[in-house]
Amino acid sequence: MKFQSLSLTFIFLYTFLMPAITHADEGMWIPLLLEKYNEEEMRDMGMKLSAEDIYSINHTSLKDGIVIFGGGCTAELVSDQGLLLTNHHCGYGQIQRHSSLENDYLTDGFWAMDRSEELQNPGLSVTFLISMQDVTGKVLQDVGSNMTEKIRDSIIDSRIEEIVNSITDTSEFLSARVKPFYHGNQYLLFINKVYKDVRLVGAPPSNIGKFGGDTDNWMWPRHTGDFSLFRVYADSNNNPVEYSPDNIPYKPKYYFPISLKGYEPDDFTLVFGYPGSTQQYIPSDAVELLTRVKNPVRIKLRGLKLDVMKRYMEQDDLIRLQYAAKVARVANGWKKWIGENKGIQRLNTIERKKEKEKNFQQWADADPERRKKYGGILAEFSEVYDQLEPLELSRTYLIEGGLGVELLRYAGSFRELVDVSNNDPEKEQVEELTDKFIKRAKNHFKNYQVEIDKEIFVKMIREYYQEIPEEDQPEIFETLRKKYDGNVQEYANDIYDKSFMTSEEDVVDFLDKYKARKYKKIKKDPAFELVTGLYDKYYNDIQPQISDLDAQKDSLQRIYMRAQMTFEPERRFYPDANFTLRVAYGNIGDYYPRDAVRYDYYTTLQGIMEKEDPEVYDYVVEEKLKELYREKDFGRYVDKDGTLHVCFIADNHTSGGNSGSPVINAEGELIGINFDRCWEGTMSDIVFDPDRCRNISLDIRYCLFIIDKFAGATHLVEEMDLVTE
Secondary structure: OOOOOOOOOHHHHHHHHHHOOOOOOOOOOOOOHHHOOOOOHHHOOOOOHHHHHHHHOOOHHHHHHHEEEEEEEEEEEEOOOOOEEEEOOOOHHHHOOOOOOOHHHHHHHHOOOOHHEEEEEOOEEEEEEEEEEEEEEHHHOOOOOOOOHHHHHHHHHHHHHHHHHHOOOOOOOEEEEEEEEOOOHHHHHHHEEEEEEEEEEEOOOOOHOOOOOHHHHHOOOOOOOEEEEEEEOOOOOOOOOOOOOOEEEEEOOOOOOOEOOOOOOOEEEEEEEEOOOOOOOOOHHHHHHHHHHHHHHHHHHHHHHHHHHHHOOOOHHHHHHHHHHHHHHEEEEEHHHHHHHHHHOOOHHHHHHHHHHHHHHHHHOHHHHHHHOOOOOHHHHHHHHHHHHHHHHHHHHHHHHHHHOOOHHHHHHHHHHHHHHHHOHHHHHHHHHHHHHHHHHHHHHHHOHHHHHHHHHHHHHHHHHOOOHHHHHOOOHHHHHHHOOOOOHHHHHHHHHHOHHHOOHHHHHHHOOOHHHHHHHHHHOOHHHHOOOOHHHHHHHHHHHHHHHHHHHHHHHHHHHHHHHHHHHOOEEEEEEEEOOOEEEEEEEEEEOOOOEEEEEEEEHHHHHHHOOOOOHHHHHOOOHHHHHHHHHHHHHHOOOOOOEEEEEEEEOOOOOOOOOOOEEOOOOOEEEEHHHHHHHHHOOOOOOOOOOOOOEEHHHHHHHHHHOOOOOHHHHHHOEEEEO
């Protein structure tokens, strides 16, 4: 198959956007265009690679050593035997699924001392980018300027489907996706190859891989050994294949050499990965909706949920294991949104956007043609966001509150069984589906405690019931209002006492005896009734209205994007992140997050010892680690200053999805693994502040020290190419 480079249309747009440089550390850049637009600047900052070294279609390049890990992280190859490095928190779900009280890999860590001990992970895959191609002309070829948004979207969806099918039909090993750039002004096709046999090779104990826990999450200084190791397997032809014990390690086109040389202030760094989502070009109305409506509700509800789960986890080791991943997921967003709101407020982002919009409006009104194109766009935005506000409030309470209850989410999964049974299926079809639900029940109840969920139910439903006006509440809340006089505790008692979905034994017993006609018992289950009422409210009322307004908003944003480009010809516009491969470059340096506060650019093992608190789980230090510290047994991983560095910071522009991304020095050698941002800079998805936005990375030498000296898995280090000079 032959892939062509970007079309002249896209290159013209990109050229138009690039005449001036803003902050060298801001931006998530398309790797295909580095040579034309970023290479010179990167070299001025210290880079010694060429753009072709970083991304090439025709030759091996750094991009061939980078993968999408699972559904939302990045990973990099570090050996010629398919060995992958990513974050501990990216591999956390797999580590937890393999853990039990007998084999507590979360607490004790896991290390495969030979290939036979590596653990299979059904459902886990890694995705390699083969190439990217501009398909804007194909996607938009039948789109007219006077079309309704609905017709426009229909044509675009149809064209994208045709393009994707034309790729995926050619090989079982290829997948494809078409992604919009600049809010639908451009479209790129990404050709991928997906490998599905990915095995767990190693993970440090959580007291290393998650040291500092939720307290240190999003914070600097950081002392977290946030890494895990996996291995990609292939068939005898190096092609993707489902798991088989006969599979062999994948032979990569490229894997990263690892530097033991360390780094200094102002050293060039490059983060190469898959940032998830940013919104740099939205209007002030959108920022207000996020920071004054959605985020406060999400912060409040998740805070209540965390209080409950953490209290139980502190009292019971089994619950700590069961709820570790759940707490991590809930807390990650909770803390990020707190920092995001604070950062947006500190930078006066809304006021600054309004001032810019005022100037934009004056510019648009100053020319008849511009006034016709853009004169009413800000007023239309305001009207749309005014209508969205109560709907987004209701949706946030429904999703974070109502569907934030595990019992209700689990009960909702039974809708599939009800729908199939209602259509008079064959006996074999019912048996196949009930077998699937029995397996699902075992997975669900393995990490479920009914008393915790019930307490969360009371808190979530009470907030939802009290804070949303009665006319905007789900109809099912009439039961709470009339039968229980608004007493949520009594409502919860009845639901959890009467639902068969709170017990694995009851669920399995029901499914073992299930016949299609029994779906009526599911429909009468009180948990199922409640979640059905929530879904009815969402799909019949909230979502249709939001979808209509989103279509208007997206249309306006597409026009506004082009308008901003015209309005600010000296500004450099990089495309918002959309989980496609991007390059972010910057420099290592100290950090000044607040008045009179200064942080060094790196942390050391000494800092771990200083943070130790045996009474707090997140700050327990492994005895073996303390022994290595006391003996200063750092081996070849010691820095030239005599200390063992743990983490470092730089000013690369990163986002969610960059977790696990390789951090590369000027020579293209791996010096770290990106895993977080500084809390004071979490607003960087919306507005980037070069003084406060920092990415946090694990020093690769600490990673190797843990593998080698702490775990004794020296054979893994021996697979890697280490650079000392």
